[in-house]
Amino acid sequence: MRSRRGTYLLGGLCLLGTNSCALFIPWLMKLAVEGLQFPHKAQHQPSHYALLIIAAALLQGIIRIFSRTTLLHAARRIEFQLREELYAKLLDLDLPFFSRERTGDILSRFSNDLTNVRMLMGFGVLNVINTAIIYLAAIFLMVRISPSLTACAIIPFPLMILGVKRLSASMFRRSKRAQEELARLSSHVEENVSAAAVVRAYCRETAQIEAFREFNSRYLESNMGMARLRGWMIPVIAATGAIGTLIVLILGGSRVIAGSLTLGDFVAFNGYLAMLIWPTVVLGWILNLMQRGAASMSRLNHVLEAVATVTEPAEPASVDRLQGEIEFRNLTFSYDQQTTPLLTDISLTIKPGKKVGIAGPVGSGKSSLVRLIPRLYPVADGQIFIDGIDVNRIPLARLRGAIGFVPQESFLFSRSIGDNIGYGKEEADPGEIAAAARLASFEEDVLRFPDGYGTLVGERGVTLSGGQKQRAAIARALLKNPSILILDDPLSAVDARTEEEILESMSGYYGDRTVLIVSHRLSALRECDLILVLEEGRVVEQGDHEGLLAMGGRYAATWHEQQLRAEIERL
Amino acid sequence: MHYGGIYEDEIVGKAYDRRLMGRFLGYLRPYRLLVVVTLLLLPPMAAARLAQPYLLKLAIDNHIVKAQMEGLPLLAGWFLLLILAESIFTYAEVWLLQYVGQKVMFDLRLALFSHVQRMPAAFFDRTPTGSLVTRLTSDVEVLGEMFAAGIITIVGDIMVLVGIIGIMLWMNLKLSLVTFSVLPLLVWVAFTFRRRMREAFRQVRARLANLNAFLAESIGGMAVVQLFNRQAREQEEFTRLNASYRDANLPVISWDAALYALVETLSSVAVGIIVWYGGGEILQGALTFGALVAFIQYIEKFFSPIRDLSAKYSIMQGAMAALERIFNLLDREHGESLGSTRGEGASLLPPPLMGGGEGGRPVERIEFRDVWFAYSGDDYVLKGFDLTIRRGETVALVGETGGGKTTVTRLLSRLYEVERGSIAFDGTDIRELPLTALRSRIGVVLQDPYLFTGSIEFNISLGDDQARSRAEEAAHIVGADRFIRHLPNGYGEEVRERGVNLSAGERQLISFARAVAFDPEILVLDEATASVDTASERLIQEGLRGLMEGRTSLVVAHRLSTIQDADRIVVIHRGEKMEEGTHQELLAKRGLYYRLYQLQFKD
Numbered sequence A: 001m002r003s004r005r006g007t008y009l010l011g012g013l014c015l016l017g018t019n020s021c022a023l024f025i026p027w028l029m030k031l032a033v034e035g036l037q038f039p040h041k042a043q044h045q046p047s048h049y050a051l052l053i054i055a056a057a058l059l060q061g062i063i064r065i066f067s068r069t070t071l072l073h074a075a076r077r078i079e080f081q082l083r084e085e086l087y088a089k090l091l092d093l094d095l096p097f098f099s100r101e102r103t104g105d106i107l108s109r110f111s112n113d114l115t116n117v118r119m120l121m122g123f124g125v126l127n128v129i130n131t132a133i134i135y136l137a138a139i140f141l142m143v144r145i146s147p148s149l150t151a152c153a154i155i156p157f158p159l160m161i162l163g164v165k166r167l168s169a170s171m172f173r174r175s176k177r178a179q180e181e182l183a184r185l186s187s188h189v190e191e192n193v194s195a196a197a198v199v200r201a202y203c204r205e206t207a208q209i210e211a212f213r214e215f216n217s218r219y220l221e222s223n224m225g226m227a228r229l230r231g232w233m234i235p236v237i238a239a240t241g242a243i244g245t246l247i248v249l250i251l252g253g254s255r256v257i258a259g260s261l262t263l264g265d266f267v268a269f270n271g272y273l274a275m276l277i278w279p280t281v282v283l284g285w286i287l288n289l290m291q292r293g294a295a296s297m298s299r300l301n302h303v304l305e306a307v308a309t310v311t312e313p314a315e316p317a318s319v320d321r322l323q324g325e326i327e328f329r330n331l332t333f334s335y336d337q338q339t340t341p342l343l344t345d346i347s348l349t350i351k352p353g354k355k356v357g358i359a360g361p362v363g364s365g366k367s368s369l370v371r372l373i374p375r376l377y378p379v380a381d382g383q384i385f386i387d388g389i390d391v392n393r394i395p396l397a398r399l400r401g402a403i404g405f406v407p408q409e410s411f412l413f414s415r416s417i418g419d420n421i422g423y424g425k426e427e428a429d430p431g432e433i434a435a436a437a438r439l440a441s442f443e444e445d446v447l448r449f450p451d452g453y454g455t456l457v458g459e460r461g462v463t464l465s466g467g468q469k470q471r472a473a474i475a476r477a478l479l480k481n482p483s484i485l486i487l488d489d490p491l492s493a494v495d496a497r498t499e500e501e502i503l504e505s506m507s508g509y510y511g512d513r514t515v516l517i518v519s520h521r522l523s524a525l526r527e528c529d530l531i532l533v534l535e536e537g538r539v540v541e542q543g544d545h546e547g548l549l550a551m552g553g554r555y556a557a558t559w560h561e562q563q564l565r566a567e568i569e570r571l
Numbered sequence B: 001m002h003y004g005g006i007y008e009d010e011i012v013g014k015a016y017d018r019r020l021m022g023r024f025l026g027y028l029r030p031y032r033l034l035v036v037v038t039l040l041l042l043p044p045m046a047a048a049r050l051a052q053p054y055l056l057k058l059a060i061d062n063h064i065v066k067a068q069m070e071g072l073p074l075l076a077g078w079f080l081l082l083i084l085a086e087s088i089f090t091y092a093e094v095w096l097l098q099y100v101g102q103k104v105m106f107d108l109r110l111a112l113f114s115h116v117q118r119m120p121a122a123f124f125d126r127t128p129t130g131s132l133v134t135r136l137t138s139d140v141e142v143l144g145e146m147f148a149a150g151i152i153t154i155v156g157d158i159m160v161l162v163g164i165i166g167i168m169l170w171m172n173l174k175l176s177l178v179t180f181s182v183l184p185l186l187v188w189v190a191f192t193f194r195r196r197m198r199e200a201f202r203q204v205r206a207r208l209a210n211l212n213a214f215l216a217e218s219i220g221g222m223a224v225v226q227l228f229n230r231q232a233r234e235q236e237e238f239t240r241l242n243a244s245y246r247d248a249n250l251p252v253i254s255w256d257a258a259l260y261a262l263v264e265t266l267s268s269v270a271v272g273i274i275v276w277y278g279g280g281e282i283l284q285g286a287l288t289f290g291a292l293v294a295f296i297q298y299i300e301k302f303f304s305p306i307r308d309l310s311a312k313y314s315i316m317q318g319a320m321a322a323l324e325r326i327f328n329l330l331d332r333e334h335g336e337s338l339g340s341t342r343g344e345g346a347s348l349l350p351p352p353l354m355g356g357g358e359g360g361r362p363v364e365r366i367e368f369r370d371v372w373f374a375y376s377g378d379d380y381v382l383k384g385f386d387l388t389i390r391r392g393e394t395v396a397l398v399g400e401t402g403g404g405k406t407t408v409t410r411l412l413s414r415l416y417e418v419e420r421g422s423i424a425f426d427g428t429d430i431r432e433l434p435l436t437a438l439r440s441r442i443g444v445v446l447q448d449p450y451l452f453t454g455s456i457e458f459n460i461s462l463g464d465d466q467a468r469s470r471a472e473e474a475a476h477i478v479g480a481d482r483f484i485r486h487l488p489n490g491y492g493e494e495v496r497e498r499g500v501n502l503s504a505g506e507r508q509l510i511s512f513a514r515a516v517a518f519d520p521e522i523l524v525l526d527e528a529t530a531s532v533d534t535a536s537e538r539l540i541q542e543g544l545r546g547l548m549e550g551r552t553s554l555v556v557a558h559r560l561s562t563i564q565d566a567d568r569i570v571v572i573h574r575g576e577k578m579e580e581g582t583h584q585e586l587l588a589k590r591g592l593y594y595r596l597y598q599l600q601f602k603d
């Protein structure tokens, strides 16, 4: 915005130029009319003035083009810039923000709210400048003809401004509401589209339409409120100008009759007054734009001013390559400021190159625990250390660069499979991609697709099967060649044969990497150096497979149950 | 490098044009009375506006020039009256226009949304969410701009124009003709610009949709972007899309400015011509002085609607481009809809009733007969798949990942259509059944659970009354109530978008409870316990045992332990049925199943 000051100045100057021409024309007309009224006193022929008028008109047109393109292009550039800033901000924001906000709402801010702001910066600014110039010039010229008549003619204007001001305050409120309703509507659509399969499988189409109708009505309602206000504004403003003309007609007319005003002056005066009317009408529209723009800007600011809780360290520790020693020190964590923490007092040191398994019932906090290592959610200082350095002091890119993470829910981008697997590495070459896919037992599937690695997957990877998605996500993490590998229930969607294959090829890959595997299937954890059992956010058991079996606790019970089932089936 | 054609929305190239406007007028139909009133308001409004300069002329000619004061107040009174009338009419006009506009937009949005509900699942595989959201919101908003700019007033503007032309001609024929000589140029320019503007606007709309598609995806995948440190690259791609959107807009602005300036210039040029020509006439006494002044005023009034029209011109072209996209989506029905539901015709509005028992008598036999299916082209995912499920049976589908298990379940509920072969319920092809009748018999636990924003209870019942009454029971059966009761607000706890505030297992349990709450006749479980622990799984199995009794079920599972109760097990490999039989039979066969089994329980 600030950097565009020059552009706006230029645009303003152009407007000044084009408006000067516009103002010059009635003056020429005045001269022409006077010349016609008193032909013998006239210095020039009417055609002389006519030519001047045409010349001024041409000049006006040319400068007009410049003024409009300058200002409106600037608005588009500001929109571009703002959108860039908004997106950059999103990239900086953390998961707590995204779990609070709805996608449809953010989308609405990026398109509808931004449009309002752009309108304000373009047409709004243009018309404000225009109006101001015309007002000042017209009033100046009117004053030159007759100060007292001018004073009378503009009596209605301050009154109008007062009234309009009252209206615009409530316009701001209503605009904001309307934008919020639009965002809700857009969220509903976004959700409906994302849930297409559920909606169809459960025949919820009608219910969804009804819900949509509700949002739609509320948006309609808030827009109607705006319309009523606008309905008021326009005639009020238009009448103001006309009343001015009326005053001039009576007062000015009587002066012409009395001889204290020439007819030419009277006509010119009327001309200037007429010039005021158009911008005054536009003023109503600008006010509307301004209020809408301001309301929308405040919604954009909500994003621009959002504070990430996961931030770059203020004094980053200088780390080169992380070895992968992970230490939890009395780690206690909760998502919101809940009364009972979700993870309580977890203390543990994992030496580099160790394999750690994490088991525990649904909702016990396994995913939460591993999510904290790459700081997807904020951790308090002094609770998690990597290579002895507090994670909050490691630059984010360095920290995350050292971690390969397979989230519990596989998210793929709607790009090619190759692009997805190579996502973590700049310009990964096809060989690397294929190697990673092979490690994740995914290669065979990919090669069966007609386009191989070039196959496009749908949004979130919808055109792949559950197991394919999961293996793509594993391959993506492996290709990164991280020193810490975190796998959150990585084999939940694959069959026994594939699981076996993956576990086998991975055991060759692990090497001296630190590995954390979360799994419900204990068979996948057997080989781990250390297995943690979480329950309600606490480590209730830990040890290696044999040790835990010997302990005869929960792990042992689950293990035996899983074995027992196998036995039963064997019968 | 950029991600090529992936975020490139197709640009609707069809030249709709005249049909477009006609179709759009169809949406005005329900409000035709109001539209008529709006139109009827126009002549008095125009009259009130037009009479004002005429009064001025009278005042100058009859009073001021003649120095006759009396009668002037009366004239002023009339003038005031006209102003008042104009204001009232304008108010009514603006309000009515906005009213009709908002209503039409409401209807269009609803029509679009309802239409999207009729689209088959395959449509969503290819259409990015962000781009659809753009159509339903921004594209419709553009129409709002058109109403706000007052398309109906265009009719009024044209009427004013005609009126002014009439008066001018009546006042002075020659002078008028001279004035109008500038018009042909204007018309020519307007027509030349139209095509380019429209094309540019098409680009604008399409690029905005691309931008939003990309954005929507980024928001969903932000964790991945950040975990993989890809912010810079994503920003780069975003900038590319953002810049291409900006650049599509710039030429439109220039053309718009040119048109606007042209109109403005022409109006002043016309004044110049009048002064030139009219001046001569006055000197010859062929024209009164007042008439010349009035004429100049008329020219201004004449050009002001033209200026309005030119200002609205680009808005109109933008709206047309948006309309093209809207109608294009509405037309997408043909050939892509769920095909004929010969029993029911349009399947838009399914009856709210869901209960399993009420869809007529239960299905005795579900038969897949030589089913072939490909998601695209002839890349067959199922190749001649056969399967018969009898009432009350539990059939398990197992096999390697990507083998086509989920596809089988999708075909059963007709989320996709069988290509060759058929699926029949008691001998009736399911394509002959009304979609809702078919789907309300089936309760599916999808492999990827989806949760809505709303309470837990809503997520189980999806707002269905009968399901709501069974929600807690269902949650109990699948063992979800344990964690739900622990939540601060229990069943009223708010679930955030996609269930981000729940663990994956919790989401799956809720999605499972959903299927149970709808009490379906046929239960389809696609990896329904993949993300839950052994103890919870046991609870579910115990809970389900009673439920599955007498219910037909199709269970997909990788964990063979979860299908121990199945009556029959079917092994799918690359879209073909390889083996079928009971657990014992398959083990005895020592085939694929045996190998899978050995792997899972080796020790």
Ligand SMILES: Nc1ncnc2c1ncn2[C@@H]1O[C@H](COP(=O)(O)OP(=O)(O)OP(=O)(O)O)[C@@H](O)[C@H]1O
Pocket (backbone or CB within 6 Å): A462, A463, A464, A465, A466, A467, A468, A493, A494, B125, B375, B376, B381, B400, B401, B402, B403, B404, B405, B406, B407, B408, B447
């Ligand atoms: N919507 C889709 N569009 C195109 N191809 C698809 C789509 N869904 C699945 N496929 C492809 O069809 C094949 C079978 O997929 P399906 O989901 O039926 O496998 P599955 O047996 O359920 O596997 P999993 O055990 O991994 O879930 C896979 O190769 C997959 O890539």
Ligand SMILES: Nc1ncnc2c1ncn2[C@@H]1O[C@H](COP(=O)(O)OP(=O)(O)OP(=O)(O)O)[C@@H](O)[C@H]1O
Pocket (backbone or CB within 6 Å): A099, A335, A336, A342, A360, A361, A362, A363, A364, A365, A366, A367, A368, A369, A408, B500, B501, B502, B503, B504, B505, B506, B531, B532
């Ligand atoms: N973003 C969040 N905001 C608030 N609460 C959350 C959030 N994510 C998870 N929770 C809650 O925290 C608890 C632990 O969740 P977590 O995902 O860590 O469980 P988990 O052990 O991984 O379970 P699962 O085996 O189902 O994956 C759950 O009860 C869940 O409801």
Ligand SMILES: [Mg+2]
Pocket (backbone or CB within 6 Å): A366, A367, A368, A408, A488, B503, B504, B505
């Ligand atoms: Mg988890």
Ligand SMILES: [Mg+2]
Pocket (backbone or CB within 6 Å): A465, A466, A467, B405, B406, B407, B447, B526
């Ligand atoms: Mg599947």
